[in-house]
Amino acid sequence: MIIGIDDTDSKRGMCTTYLCAFLLDTLHDEVSTPRLVRLNPCIPYKTRGNGAIAFEIRTDNSDKVKEVVRSCVCEFSELDDVDTNPGVVFIDNEERLSDADIRILKCYYESAVREVLNIEHATGIISHMDFDYFGLKNMRGIIGALAAAAFVLLQRSSVHYDFxxxxxxxxxxxxxxxxxxxxxxxxxxxxxxxxxxxxxxxxxxxxxxxxxxxxxxxxxxxxxxxxxxxxxxxxxxxxxxxxxxxxxxxxNQGTDFHLIALDRNAKLLDYHSYIVEGVVESPPVTIAGGHVVFRMVLNESSAIIDCIAYEPTKGFRNIVRQLRVGDEVVVSGSFNHGTLNLEKIGLISLNREEMRNPICECCGRRMESAGRGQGYRCKRCGTHRATKEAVTIDRRIEEGLYEVPPVARRHIAKPLIRMRHERAYKGLVIHPSR
Ligand SMILES: [Zn+2]
The missing domain is CATH 3.90.600.20 (Glycinamide Ribonucleotide Synthetase; Chain A, domain 4)
Known part of the structure; x- marks a missing residue:
């Protein structure tokens, strides 16, 4: 039997993983390594990390196990908190699930990490597949409980998920x-x-x-x-x-499983996390509070979005501050109200060209504008040039992938150091932050 549990904790205390650890030590049956499943990190009503748990248990008496789980959840949950709405899902009919059911659960798990689901979606699947479940108060925890239970099931099937x-x-x-x-x-x-x-x-x-x-x-x-x-x-x-x-x-922590690659011309949605490519459109500026913002045009849809590195991302902001208009970048992070909250930035190609007033061949000084549309001239020597000249400038930064430091990292975000044995995005060099 697989058991998924979610939303027993509050900001003030408890922790669903503790309840899980306590249960596993209480149930003397044969239990699997439990799973800690991080769900969509930008859900507005999440508690701390938006994590659900699940484990598998081999037992002859599933009614007794269910009763132990039920009483533990009732006893430990922070029910006084309005935002604590526990849910538990039991999968004890696994042998009766079809391939189509597994596909539905796969889709459900992925949606629970990347999208915003409602309780009806979860209870629909639960009743369709005839799972046992219970919940307290508005039972919103059912959503994560089903996702965590599905994660256990899927890891055993042919689906390979990073973990x-x-x-x-x-x-x-x-x-x-x-x-x-x-x-x-x-x-x-x-x-x-x-x-x-x-x-x-x-x-x-x-x-x-x-x-x-x-x-x-x-x-x-x-x-x-x-x-x-x-x-x-x-x-x-x-x-x-x-x-x-x-x-x-x-x-599923440290895997970037929350990131959605944007389809051509698709719209970015609030409370979703993306990985998107584009070109820097406006120079980065530091705004009140020390946050750094720049604007970019997306390659996928030519939409324009703001990207922000918040003050708690500390030194990461110094990378962002080095950006220039025309830099080709890839960014990842959660999207809300037209702004992408940066978790990583990849500098694909830096714009090293700068247009400057031409230099006078006679005296070696920079020419001045001769007036709108009049080109450039050197007052001293009387020389004239029609256009600016392109010069190559030094950039105090190099191409590659950069990330926020551990102090600002989301549980589910993949630390760049985990990419050291693989080909990172477009073969970019990784610059792990630690
Ligand atoms: Zn001159």
Missing amino acids: TYELIAYRQKARWGTPRIIDENSVWAADAATYPLTWDTVDVANRRIVFAPHSPCPVLFGIRGDSVDAIYRAYELIYAEPVERVRLFIT
């Missing part, structure tokens, strides 16, 4: 809401010993530890990476307060 791991350590209950005790030096040492097989533990450029939340939730920290061995090696190196439990998750 990574996260090992999450949970705090003892008496410590919830108190400052976390983590020896920072040991975290830096653990990162140094295991990067790039682990990533986003620290932010080197910003001198920050980024693998621990600051909310009152039960999570002490989470170690993300591509290698289970390296993750546990890092865990062994970290000195911190005693933990209640730890659990390894397989996850």
